[in-house]
Amino acid sequence: SMYPMREDFIPPIDAVIEKLNSFGNVSVETVATATILIGDYDSVTNAIKETIAWSYTQFGTSVFAIKLIPGYEPAY
Secondary structure: OEEEOOOOOHHHHHHHHHHHHOOOOOEEEEOOOOEEEEOOHHHHHHHHHHHHHHHHHHHOOEEEOOOOOOOOOOOO
8 A cells, every 4th residue: 555645645646556567477456445466476576666666756755555465365
């Protein structure tokens, strides 16, 4: 989850989701309160690392809440 430290928070969130979708080796599922990345550990953590760095240069400070759940498979 991303929490931009600005009043117009929707455009940065949308841009981060779009950026995460650009990683071909990671499956991205967006729900109302979070974006779920599914893939091997290195691919997922690299996508997160690159996206957070990119986000900072594009939008400034944001809070990211990240949970890593090895072996997670969505129920839907």
